[in-house]
Amino acid sequence: HLAHALAVPVIHYRPRFLALSTEHPMQCGWDPHALLKDADVVLVVDCDVPWIPKEGAPKADAKVIHIGPDPLFARYPLRGFRTDIALTGAVAPTLEALWRAAQKEAPSVKQIEARRKAVADLSEATRNKARAGTEPMPNAMTGKWLSACMNRLLDERTILVNEYPTVLEEMVIKESGRYFGNASAGGLGWGLGAALGVKLAAPDKTVICALGDGSYMFGNPTAGHYVSEAMRLPVLFIIANNARWAAVHRSTLATYPKGHAAAMEQPPFATLEPSPRFEHVIRASGGHGEAVSEPKALMPALERALRIVKDEKRQALVNVRIEPGYVKTS
Incomplete structure (x- = not known):
């Protein structure tokens, strides 16, 4: 609901399961680092390692929000990912509540539709670039x-x-x-x-x-x-x-x-x-x-x-x- 309604690009980084279809227009690949540098808001959903600091990080003025039953992973002896807001709760109802709250602050339908088209184009381009398929057959087994x-x-x-x-x-x-x-x-x-x-x-x-x-x-x-x-x-x-x-x-x-x-x-x-x-x-x-x-x-x-x-x-x-x-x- 949240990704679709507000046209939010989603990255599955080392996923345990998939929150969206691999073909969903808001599914934008598997590596967060390319999008992190331009993001105004980063929503980390129950993820202990959301990015690799050596490879990239959110920009200084971005808002970083972590959600999950233990959004800071306090049981870990060492973890140091930036957190501006931590929302503690089961993932599904927390996302549902966030979606309802965000709708009240959402920009105009025109702005959302423009962003939806831009994200969908990025999603398709990312898949087309990364997906080789079975043709042509390689010379060596990869x-x-x-x-x-x-x-x-x-x-x-x-x-x-x-x-x-x-x-x-x-x-x-x-x-x-x-x-x-x-x-x-x-x-x-x-x-x-x-x-x-x-x-x-x-x-x-x-x-x-x-x-x-x-x-x-x-x-x-x-x-x-x-x-x-x-x-x-x-x-x-x-x-x-x-x-x-x-x-x-x-x-x-x-x-x-x-x-x-x-x-x-x-x-x-x-x-x-x-x-x-x-x-x-x-x-x-x-x-x-x-x-x-x-x-x-x-x-x-x-x-x-x-x-x-x-x-x-x-x-x-x-x-x-x-x-x-x-x-x-x-």
């Missing part, structure tokens, strides 16, 4: 290509559980309750168990779980696949396997961009080679597993695995060997 192919598997009855690898710019998710990402309270390895919980709660839905190779190993896959078979919870697991602890190396490069590790092909504490044959692990629990390293083989492999999950009611895993990289995904 995370962006994998995400575009995954998007072709989704329908209105599919729930995507994402732990790190998915490039959300490539996804089309229009309905609520169809996307779940790991919360900041969840450590590495959250995704595999969360996907089983989603399938248990929504047995009539197709569940796809996107994982990195590190998060898959941290998820205790032997136990996870055992539970999937024992409880008859067929899930499609897709591993974006870059044979790296990418988050570790990204943090190192951000702090020491010209340091010793930056010059190494295999930086210390950041490589996972030789990469395990993850597709073998799921077979021990009666599941289907296969590995893919060529772009042309990816879509057929994903479609085979999805058919097994839907038709045979068995869990399946596709180990997608993507090129090593440290790019931060949305």
Whole structure:
């Protein structure tokens, strides 16, 4: 209501779920820093890290409002994001009250419509620039290509559980309750168990779980696949396997961009080679597993695995060997 009625651009930054459709005209991408520098008002909705200070921050005369059950995240030992106003309350009723109050102070309908058109144009331009799709096919397997192919598997009855690898710019998710990402309270390895919980709660839905190779190993896959078979919870697991602890190396490069590790092909504490044959692990629990390293083989492999999950009611895993990289995904 608030975003639509007042023509407010919305950024989903590292989202745990989606407040708007990816195609909504007020949905303006996944990175807040481009818009922060021009914003007069910044509304932070139950978000512990709303921006990265090194990459950008609100301008000095902007008003920054945080809302949520604990808008200042007082339980955190250290947190220092600027707050001009903090509104404590459950998110939905607080936003509803804010929407009703803001309507009384809203500018003219003409001004709102002009802003709505400007925001809608920005939304469309942002999507068009960021979304590559599946054509043309790349020469090497990339995370962006994998995400575009995954998007072709989704329908209105599919729930995507994402732990790190998915490039959300490539996804089309229009309905609520169809996307779940790991919360900041969840450590590495959250995704595999969360996907089983989603399938248990929504047995009539197709569940796809996107994982990195590190998060898959941290998820205790032997136990996870055992539970999937024992409880008859067929899930499609897709591993974006870059044979790296990418988050570790990204943090190192951000702090020491010209340091010793930056010059190494295999930086210390950041490589996972030789990469395990993850597709073998799921077979021990009666599941289907296969590995893919060529772009042309990816879509057929994903479609085979999805058919097994839907038709045979068995869990399946596709180990997608993507090129090593440290790019931060949305």
